[in-house]
Amino acid sequence: MHIYQQSGQFSGRKNVLRGIILAVALVLLWRLFVLQIADPSYKAFARSNYLRHVTDYPARGLIYDRNGELLVYNEAHYDLMVIPGQVRDIDTLAFCELLGIEVSAFESRLLQARRFSRFRASVFERQISKTTFAAFQEKLFRFPGFFVQPRTLRRYTYPIATHTFGYVGEAGPNVIQNDPYYRSGDYIGISGLERAYEEELRGSKGLRIWMVDVLNRDIGPFQEGRYDTLAIAGKDLYTTLDAQLQIYGEQLMQNKRGSIVAIEPATGEILALVSSPSFDPGLLVGRQRTRNYRMLQNDTLKPLFNRALMAQYPPGSVFKLINTLIALQENVVDASTTYGCSGIYHTSGISVRCRTHPNPVNAISGTQHSCNTYSSIIFQNTINQSRFENIQQAFTNWRDHVVSFGLGQQFGSDLSHELSGLVATSDYYDRLYGPRGWRSQTILSLGIGQGELGVTPMQLANMTAAIANKGHYITPHLVKAVGHKENPSNKNANINEINIDRRHFETIAHAMHLVVEDGTGRFSRIPGIEMAGKTGTVQNPHGENHSVFVAFAPVDDPKIAISVVVENAGYGSVWAAPIASLMIEKYLNREVNRQWFEQRVLDAKFLTTQQ
Amino acid sequence: MTNKSYTLHRLDKVVLLLYILLVIIGWFNIFSAEYTQAHKHIFDMSTSYGKQLLWIMTSVVMAAAILILDVRFFTGLSWGLYGLFLLLLIAVLFVGVEINATKAWFRFGGFAFQPSEIAKYGTALALAAFISTKKGNQPDINSRIKAIAIIAIPAMLVLMQKDVGTTLVFTSFFLVLFREGYIGGLVLFFAGLAVTLFVLTLMFNEFIIIGALAIAGIIFGIFLRKKASALWQLAALFAILSAYVYFVDYTMDNILEPHHKARIEVLIHDGMDLQGVGYNLHQSKIAIGSGGLTGKGFLQGTQTQFNFVPEQTTDFIFCTIGEEWGFAGSIMIITLFVSLLFRLIYLAERQKSAFSRVFGYSVASIIFFHFAINISMTIGLAPVIGIPLPMVSYGGSSLWGITLLLFTFLKFDTKRSEMM
Numbered sequence A: 001m002h003i004y005q006q007s008g009q010f011s012g013r014k015n016v017l018r019g020i021i022l023a024v025a026l027v028l029l030w031r032l033f034v035l036q037i038a039d040p041s042y043k044a045f046a047r048s049n050y051l052r053h054v055t056d057y058p059a060r061g062l063i064y065d066r067n068g069e070l071l072v073y074n075e076a077h078y079d080l081m082v083i084p085g086q087v088r089d090i091d092t093l094a095f096c097e098l099l100g101i102e103v104s105a106f107e108s109r110l111l112q113a114r115r116f117s118r119f120r121a122s123v124f125e126r127q128i129s130k131t132t133f134a135a136f137q138e139k140l141f142r143f144p145g146f147f148v149q150p151r152t153l154r155r156y157t158y159p160i161a162t163h164t165f166g167y168v169g170e171a172g173p174n175v176i177q178n179d180p181y182y183r184s185g186d187y188i189g190i191s192g193l194e195r196a197y198e199e200e201l202r203g204s205k206g207l208r209i210w211m212v213d214v215l216n217r218d219i220g221p222f223q224e225g226r227y228d229t230l231a232i233a234g235k236d237l238y239t240t241l242d243a244q245l246q247i248y249g250e251q252l253m254q255n256k257r258g259s260i261v262a263i264e265p266a267t268g269e270i271l272a273l274v275s276s277p278s279f280d281p282g283l284l285v286g287r288q289r290t291r292n293y294r295m296l297q298n299d300t301l302k303p304l305f306n307r308a309l310m311a312q313y314p315p316g317s318v319f320k321l322i323n324t325l326i327a328l329q330e331n332v333v334d335a336s337t338t339y340g341c342s343g344i345y346h347t348s349g350i351s352v353r354c355r356t357h358p359n360p361v362n363a364i365s366g367t368q369h370s371c372n373t374y375s376s377i378i379f380q381n382t383i384n385q386s387r388f389e390n391i392q393q394a395f396t397n398w399r400d401h402v403v404s405f406g407l408g409q410q411f412g413s414d415l416s417h418e419l420s421g422l423v424a425t426s427d428y429y430d431r432l433y434g435p436r437g438w439r440s441q442t443i444l445s446l447g448i449g450q451g452e453l454g455v456t457p458m459q460l461a462n463m464t465a466a467i468a469n470k471g472h473y474i475t476p477h478l479v480k481a482v483g484h485k486e487n488p489s490n491k492n493a494n495i496n497e498i499n500i501d502r503r504h505f506e507t508i509a510h511a512m513h514l515v516v517e518d519g520t521g522r523f524s525r526i527p528g529i530e531m532a533g534k535t536g537t538v539q540n541p542h543g544e545n546h547s548v549f550v551a552f553a554p555v556d557d558p559k560i561a562i563s564v565v566v567e568n569a570g571y572g573s574v575w576a577a578p579i580a581s582l583m584i585e586k587y588l589n590r591e592v593n594r595q596w597f598e599q600r601v602l603d604a605k606f607l608t609t610q611q
Numbered sequence B: 001m002t003n004k005s006y007t008l009h010r011l012d013k014v015v016l017l018l019y020i021l022l023v024i025i026g027w028f029n030i031f032s033a034e035y036t037q038a039h040k041h042i043f044d045m046s047t048s049y050g051k052q053l054l055w056i057m058t059s060v061v062m063a064a065a066i067l068i069l070d071v072r073f074f075t076g077l078s079w080g081l082y083g084l085f086l087l088l089l090i091a092v093l094f095v096g097v098e099i100n101a102t103k104a105w106f107r108f109g110g111f112a113f114q115p116s117e118i119a120k121y122g123t124a125l126a127l128a129a130f131i132s133t134k135k136g137n138q139p140d141i142n143s144r145i146k147a148i149a150i151i152a153i154p155a156m157l158v159l160m161q162k163d164v165g166t167t168l169v170f171t172s173f174f175l176v177l178f179r180e181g182y183i184g185g186l187v188l189f190f191a192g193l194a195v196t197l198f199v200l201t202l203m204f205n206e207f208i209i210i211g212a213l214a215i216a217g218i219i220f221g222i223f224l225r226k227k228a229s230a231l232w233q234l235a236a237l238f239a240i241l242s243a244y245v246y247f248v249d250y251t252m253d254n255i256l257e258p259h260h261k262a263r264i265e266v267l268i269h270d271g272m273d274l275q276g277v278g279y280n281l282h283q284s285k286i287a288i289g290s291g292g293l294t295g296k297g298f299l300q301g302t303q304t305q306f307n308f309v310p311e312q313t314t315d316f317i318f319c320t321i322g323e324e325w326g327f328a329g330s331i332m333i334i335t336l337f338v339s340l341l342f343r344l345i346y347l348a349e350r351q352k353s354a355f356s357r358v359f360g361y362s363v364a365s366i367i368f369f370h371f372a373i374n375i376s377m378t379i380g381l382a383p384v385i386g387i388p389l390p391m392v393s394y395g396g397s398s399l400w401g402i403t404l405l406l407f408t409f410l411k412f413d414t415k416r417s418e419m420m
């Protein structure tokens, strides 16, 4: 058949094809022989063929005050990193000399890094000095496997607001294990705003892959940077703090133990948050951080403790404001109801002392003169209301009012480590005395702000802001805007209504005004500023009483609400009230004219006896 | 004897064995290329070696199905399959997805499929069908053009997918045309000359090449000085070749896209552009070159383990072989492929039917082209055009394509004494 002929005629060509195949195979084999056997250069290349992954750390977000003043910024520094798998042929002696370490230390550090990973970078030496860095940069090619990693450290414009800012430290093994973002040596916000806004502040790391040659020198980006990612800078924080007010508050609290919290009532923005004793935030930055931290931890003055948010005190007399408001709202008294005070109040074998003051007193004058008798009577009236079936219901009704001022609970905004304080429940007294074992006189001390009450200075300031607002408060918070000044972050600014009529708040605000004009706080009147306040003296079984004062001003249009606690300083009118008045004067007038008054506070020292 | 056991009995064991060996070698090297300390189960579908196991198992099923089917299914449906695959090639231009800048893939869930792989199969069937129906000793010019068109149409469609590598695979069918007398030895010679001149032009200035051609022409002219007609032919040839050299130079400088040009230029100038296109080739040569005589051993290749070589499970799988098994491994792979190709030629030649002979040569040519270009690519003898090493490289489309080709031919071979 013709088909066979066709096959037959050209069948000789099969040998041409075989020849081509053999020729190609021989060419390939020859080339492979050259590459794999004859030419040694590829083996040398292979030994020196490494990629270096360089992490670009973005600048951490800056922190500003409410007026745009820069408070926290960054400064570059350098870590010496090592990739143990790439370390070879190193002049160890020269290396150790350059770094100023022992050869044995070199070996143990290298071993430690190798244990972590042979192929991933570990920190070999933290924050090397600028001179060491310069020397290293020149000779780095002699030390394959080592490279310098730029990082940034926090710097502070003023040594203030330490507890608020918090600090940044290296991510611990727990964090690294649970969050893939963090690598060994990475920084993370550990407390304060640095922690609360960690994700916003940190930005996003970038990665560059470099090729390095046999001398450990960069020879350019890998694959033209195809696999590189850019670092994204962290977002800036615009805080609610007033830097100058914060500085002033910290000055006033020098050599005293206690706190100042100032809030703008209309917005809930925290203007100043002072906890004393404090420390320079710069202490917890960099190489000395661990050592300094241990030192601060062992300090008997407990500077690490943020009293403004974590110290709980029985509120004392300032709590009478709330009790009076509740009594007015519950209609157990009205504003004009008067009671006589003989200097002591007796009920069922319990007696409460008072001071001498004009008599008789009503809601306004009782507040003005902080009458214990008046407070005890209206508290008992509130608890003994006949509309309740039992004391538990009546107490719970009272407690609900108290809690609505933000007491006994955390605000849950961007405040770090805040404590919730304490307002005991009826269950607590049931357990203590049995369900039928307690009466209004059993818990009478609550009427004058003592007993089972724990209130933080933050809660005191917020309670005052609620009175200044005549019936509501905005959840106190520390950050106005994230990323851009005009980018308000309102997620924390919730309105909290208090179920007490506005007219009762007006009565109490008026009484507080009189406290300053002609009452326990008159010593602290500010010329030209109408201030409303309330003194408190908190009984302290461990020593001298705590001096407490809450205030807001101006009375008609409150711009600032404040709480001041000075531990072991005695009467509220003597130390806390002057400090509050100076703070208000500073904030509203931007300067203080009462020099002698200011000097008296600056000179005062209460850091002596027990902790 | 039943039909099935008859088929099995007559199945060529040599090709079968070589196929199995290459697939197994491939899998172990894919495993090694992707192996990390965080070792995963071999069936882990997030790894290449896990997926390759799936491809291998499906290929076994496919091979069995082909052997069970009647040969008339393939011979009768040749044109139908060819047409269907052309439609798929057109469809992929519209509904396909782009992977590695090549719009050649259909995607089904997590798996992607390349219709150009089966287009080669369709073309082999159509070419076999076309040539086996031709009568006479010498194919006329008309049937030569038709034969070339059968190859060129799918090749052009693949080129439209920007898949230059697979397009070039279609040139392997010219070896089949050569064997069947559709193109002469002179064409093959000139094709070789063109490629040589092309490479030389890249290496040297075009005027040096033209000068060298002139000197060669004068020497030939002295030998041929008695024949006037031969001298005219020589002069014409010199003119054509000089024009070609100039054209190549002009194309490289002015027409070719920069990244194509770079792929070719890095072959000539070793170490050029290490950060860009030259990087892959440089890394590949380092990996293979560092293997030495016997290699670093299974899972011991530092270059491939550290991911220096890109696409090391697919187009650059030979790097792993070269690095971990050394020159010995290179010899083994080349020997296996040469044996397979020689065996396929032997089988093709023993076919009684022109259809299965042409098909057999098509299979051999496609495998040869892949083998030659893929390995050349990794050692700097050919531009990196991204075609896999048959049976060895990772990839479902590639393995299925080769399995389809090989086992269809093995099925034909069981009927070698029949006219189809």
Ligand SMILES: [Zn+2]
Pocket (backbone or CB within 6 Å): A341, A342, A343, A354, A355, A357, A370, A371, A372, A373, A374
């Ligand atoms: Zn009294």
